[in-house]
Amino acid sequence: MENLASNKISIVDLATRNIIEEELDDDLVLEKIGGAGITKSLYDRFADEDPIVLGAGLLTGSLVPGSSLGVITAKSPLTGRVSHVPLSLDAGMELKYSGFDYIVIKGAADKPVYLWIHDGIADLNDAGDLWGKDVWAATDHIRDLMGDDLIQVLGIGEAGEKGSDLAQICINYWQSGDRMAFGNLFGKKRLKLIAIRGMGLLEIAEPEEFIEKCAGLLSAVKSGGAAGIRGIAAMAAAVGEEDLGGWLQPLTHKHMACFNTSVPTNTFVFLDEDPALLKETAVAEPGFLLTDISPLLKLKKLGLTASDACRVLKACATYGIDGASVAELSEKAGLTDPEAIKSSFPSLKGPVSSSGDAVFSPWAAIGNQEKDAWMRRQAVAYIFGIHPIFAQLAPELTEEKLLDISSIGTELELTSETLEEVIADITG
């Protein structure tokens, strides 16, 4: 496919270290549209080899509001279901511009490796130096090695290396929406991390019309219900958890957005620095980026202070374990001391309700939505590459408008009938 794509799929065999490339056929896009539609199709094709499939949505990396989402599709070791996990922050965008549309990782390596994706090149490298490092140290190591602080790192820590049921793939230094223990899969495959840098270019079939439509969508979103929502606490308040704001406010440094996402859904807290500081801090690691409401609410309900809760979540991110599961199991075990919670990481086991009962990560389940409607909206977000929380906050991005703008950008006739089929396929 020539437009809104790099026209390349990489198939990486960890066992043989063989990497082959295929073109992204228009026919596949016409049949599966993109994002989770295609990652699921590729998963099915290589299902016998327990694949992990990465991809970006059809509109990821464009000027369509909220176009930040990438997706990882694999069978969850925690639930046994083929599931989809979001790649938020800048990871989905960097993947889109990396020169690959989709990456299939199959088999298992005999010793630790990492995958380096950039400029249309996929390289498997020895990760002997990285194995044993926590998530933060591994991210620092790979960025220093490549001399580029903008590399996005999808990596595991001790939890993934040691086969924890609750191991999470983290994004750079932060917790991700991986509630499906895909970090455990990375560990089993001896895949320490995937480093991604995107510096490519995406052609647009009808650029002026596409940009005009993007501007129209942004204008609608800016005057819609999501306008003014800033950060984790505001999102919690929007779903009836007003208390979080006052609890978190003394630590709040700044609200941060995922790529081209109108609502900043993340909040950076300073734990070892004055949150009101405006200049660059001299403290190397002053705090933590909160990316997930659920564990925060659970830890608050356990009676932790905001500082202690954020430090627990920072420890989850360095260890590479899902914070929502940690909070759930801490509650079950009656643990309320932050140090005791951190000490419990190696012994925690599933199943947990934090993984949800759907094929999409419940990371984006905010509020009390009807399940079928939530599933459908998630499916649409994962197909087109729209931030899955933002997609719920911005109903202005209708399915019809997303299909229309996709057809304008690709010059392919994408129909509502096809969308129905793809939604049915990926929601199982």
Place this chain on the structure above:
Amino acid sequence: MGLKIDALTCTACMACELACGYHRDDAFALLSSCIVPYRAREKKNYVGIILKEEDSLVAARPEGLEINRIGQEQDPEKEADASAKPMLLRESCDLCEDVDDGPLCIKFCPVNAISMD
């Protein structure tokens, strides 16, 4: 007349950078933009926006504006990022002179952090 950037309002979403890239390339790309959110200090959450103008590099930082004249000797003590993009090689901001309703970075900023000065 130029761009006015509010670094405290900016959420580092990069919409301005992508819009500027589109203005240069009629495609989506990030390497030719003259406006770039500064996001290399991720662990410190220190973000701002760098703008290449005709004769200066403007850094809109949380603590205020810094204007560096192009060609002027820089402070050798200042640490440079390994990932710093070669801003000096890029086209200067032309305020999207061929766009009827003004600069695209302003149009696509979701939080109104950029305006005309």
